[in-house]
Amino acid sequence: MADTALADPDAGLTQAQLAARYGLRVAGERPSLAEYSRRLWHYRHFISAYANAKLVASFSNAKLGQLWQVLTPLTNAAVYYLIFGLVLEQREIPNFIAYLCTGLFIFNFTQTAVQNGTQSITGNLGLIRALHFPRACLPLAVTVTQFQQLLGAMVVLIAIVLVTGEPITLAWLVLVPAILLQTIFNAGLTMAVARLGAKVADLKQVMPFLLRAWMYGSGVLYSVTLFEENLPGWATRLVELNPMLVYIELGRVALLEDAPLLNSSLSQLWLVAVGWAIVMGAGGFLYFWRGEQEYGRG
Amino acid sequence: MVEHFETSNDVTVTLPRIRERIPTVVVDDAHVIYRVHKGAGGGGGPVGALKRIVTRTSAPNIREVHAVKGVSFTAYRGEAIGLIGSNGSGKSTILRAIAGLLPVNRGAIYTQGQPSLLGVNAALFNDLAGERNVVLGCLAMGMHPAEVQRQTPEIIEFSGINQRGDFASLPMRTYSSGMAARLRFSIAAAKKHDVLLIDEALATGDKGFRKRSEQRVRELRESAGTVFLVSHQLSSVRDTCERTIWLESGVLRMDGPTDEVVRAYEAFANGK
Numbered sequence: 206m207a208d209t210a211l212a213d214p215d216a217g218l219t220q221a222q223l224a225a226r227y228g229l230r231v232a233g234e235r236p237s238l239a240e241y242s243r244r245l246w247h248y249r250h251f252i253s254a255y256a257n258a259k260l261v262a263s264f265s266n267a268k269l270g271q272l273w274q275v276l277t278p279l280t281n282a283a284v285y286y287l288i289f290g291l292v293l294e295q296r297e298i299p300n301f302i303a304y305l306c307t308g309l310f311i312f313n314f315t316q317t318a319v320q321n322g323t324q325s326i327t328g329n330l331g332l333i334r335a336l337h338f339p340r341a342c343l344p345l346a347v348t349v350t351q352f353q354q355l356l357g358a359m360v361v362l363i364a365i366v367l368v369t370g371e372p373i374t375l376a377w378l379v380l381v382p383a384i385l386l387q388t389i390f391n392a393g394l395t396m397a398v399a400r401l402g403a404k405v406a407d408l409k410q411v412m413p414f415l416l417r418a419w420m421y422g423s424g425v426l427y428s429v430t431l432f433e434e435n436l437p438g439w440a441t442r443l444v445e446l447n448p449m450l451v452y453i454e455l456g457r458v459a460l461l462e463d464a465p466l467l468n469s470s471l472s473q474l475w476l477v478a479v480g481w482a483i484v485m486g487a488g489g490f491l492y493f494w495r496g497e498q499e500y501g502r503g
Numbered sequence: 504m505v506e507h508f509e510t511s512n513d514v515t516v517t518l519p520r521i522r523e524r525i526p527t528v529v530v531d532d533a534h535v536i537y538r539v540h541k542g543a544g545g546g547g548g549p550v551g552a553l554k555r556i557v558t559r560t561s562a563p564n565i566r567e568v569h570a571v572k573g574v575s576f577t578a579y580r581g582e583a584i585g586l587i588g589s590n591g592s593g594k595s596t597i598l599r600a601i602a603g604l605l606p607v608n609r610g611a612i613y614t615q616g617q618p619s620l621l622g623v624n625a626a627l628f629n630d631l632a633g634e635r636n637v638v639l640g641c642l643a644m645g646m647h648p649a650e651v652q653r654q655t656p657e658i659i660e661f662s663g664i665n666q667r668g669d670f671a672s673l674p675m676r677t678y679s680s681g682m683a684a685r686l687r688f689s690i691a692a693a694k695k696h697d698v699l700l701i702d703e704a705l706a707t708g709d710k711g712f713r714k715r716s717e718q719r720v721r722e723l724r725e726s727a728g729t730v731f732l733v734s735h736q737l738s739s740v741r742d743t744c745e746r747t748i749w750l751e752s753g754v755l756r757m758d759g760p761t762d763e764v765v766r767a768y769e770a771f772a773n774g775k
Binding site: 223224 | 531538612639
């Protein structure tokens with residue numbers, strides 16, 4: 206196999222030296238953070254196409270098709286209203302149904318993103334082992350899919366809010382930055398759980414319990430004033446920092462006239478919301494990037 | 504390296520062109536270990552699981568498969584290399600490692616540019632129409648949307664899935680296995696590659712499609728620096744590769760001119 210007639214200048218080199226001499230790179234080497242971000246940007250069309258495909262595929266076998274995007278949150282709200290609004294009648298919250306749905310839909314956005322994100326690597330090993338693309342596309346696509354679902358839920362929510370007699374005010378505009386911040390938070394969180402889920406398969410089993418505990422700690426189903434009444438002061442301060450509680454409260458500030466709030470100061474609410482979006486968004490991305498080479502192993 | 508002869512009118516030009524040997528893929532003592540979850544029935548049920556937690560032994564339902572055990576070789580530009588060996592000898596695994604899709608546990612693999620794996624395993628969406636799968640697959644290979652739009656009809660045409668009615672707009676789950684494999688190959692073959700890794704791709708589809716795909720691989724070879732071909736059909740290795748590597752249970756058994764290696768492999772396979 207060798208051109209023995211020629212003096213081989215590469216004779217006597219080890220494999221690694223040979224590779225270095227011709228400028229070869231380690232296969233599947235993790236790119237620098239800047240390069241990785243650049244590639245991810247290049248793949249933005251893939252992310253949106255993939256997210257769309259997921260959305261379409263999830264309804265493809267149902268007769269009512271994409272109508273479920275609206276029907277699912279509606280049914281969800283009906284069940285919770287039956288239990289918490291009628292059976293365990295709530296009196297202290299004015300317009301309980303709107304209060305409940307705001308919390309439910311906003312929490313659901315993060316909840317499903319985390320649930321699907323945990324499996325975004327393990328469920329796509331076939332794709333990962335076949336094609337080369339920045340793996341962060343997968344958890345990000347999950348976030349985009351859930352964002353689209355949220356838009357459907359928001360249409361339902363606004364209808365509920367209007368039907369239950371809330372006025373249309375300028376405060377509604379607050380919803381836009383609040384949801385954007387939550388989306389950044391979700392993207393980071395989804396990337397973080399995607400890497401965790403790829404490493405620890407058992408996370409999938411534990412996740413429902415963690416998420417349920419988080420839901421109870423975010424004041425979705427009952428009045429948030431209960432935290433203040435029943436918890437010691439330091440614990441209430443901690444609950445005030447709960448990102449989900451903060452995003453839900455922002456939603457309630459936007460849509461409802463006189464909903465009970467745990468955070469009295471609006472500026473603190475915004476500060477925590479922005480802080481969590483930055484910390485989680487950047488932290489989750491960094492954490493996911495550091496594991497980039499490992500995802501094919503399964 | 505007696506591969507390309509100058510085909511000019513000058514009859515005296517029969518000497519092979521001697522090229523500079525530029526390595527494109529350097530594999531240095533590579534080990535690849537898979538972790539396989541055997542699924543349910545790990546043994547002992549919940550009591551057994553509790554016992555394992557208490558005694559801190561690892562779960563028996565995770566097994567490590569040492570698929571590639573210290574393989575070293577160097578591939579040069581312009582080479583077409585066949586990879587042969589029995590089932591489960593680690594051929595596909597090493598291709599994936601070269602493509603950077605599966606990390607090596609020990610040793611290293613160095614490559615020039617980004618090698619592409621051309622396989623029939625690319626997972627697609629079974630619930631989506633063939634056409635949408637083409638778009639998604641192309642985007643996943645890093646193509647731009649405009650390019651994807653231009654290529655989509657060609658890819659569907661090449662795959663021949665529309666020969667019996669309009670299948671491109673039907674979900675993939677309605678396809679026969681041969682049709683799905685043809686579509687996957689057509690998507691992967693739509694892009695030009697530096698280092699091309701072909702995994703059994705030539706064995707899919709009917710005779711007409713095989714002819715077309717062999718032609719396509721030949722075109723890709725001309726533009727690609729180095730080609731690796733995994734195949735169980737020794738005839739296709741003989742046709743396309745001048746060098747062959749024989750792997751057996753994850754160990755490199757032989758590396759040399761195709762004729763020699765294939766002969767030795769055949770003797771080994773018949774003797775088993």
